[in-house]
Amino acid sequence: MNLTIIVGRLLCSLGEYEKSKRYFQQLFNDANDEDRAWIEFNIGRVLALNKESNEARIYYNHAYER
Secondary structure (H helix, E strand, O other), X not given: OOHHHHHHHHHHHOXXXXXXXXXXXXXXXXXXXXXXXXXXXXXXXXXXXXXXXXXXXXHHHHHHHO
């Protein structure tokens, strides 16, 4: 896991769910496959913490399939 992903996790830990989600979505386009799996996992985490469990499950599944 690289530093840019840790920044997104920090935003999430601070309760900045929407900022964290947008941050991860921006990272996704330029990421390699390994980082994309972590990014999708973390978007799922943000969504789950924000009580969006159905959408979170989709991102968790995408991360698992990579």
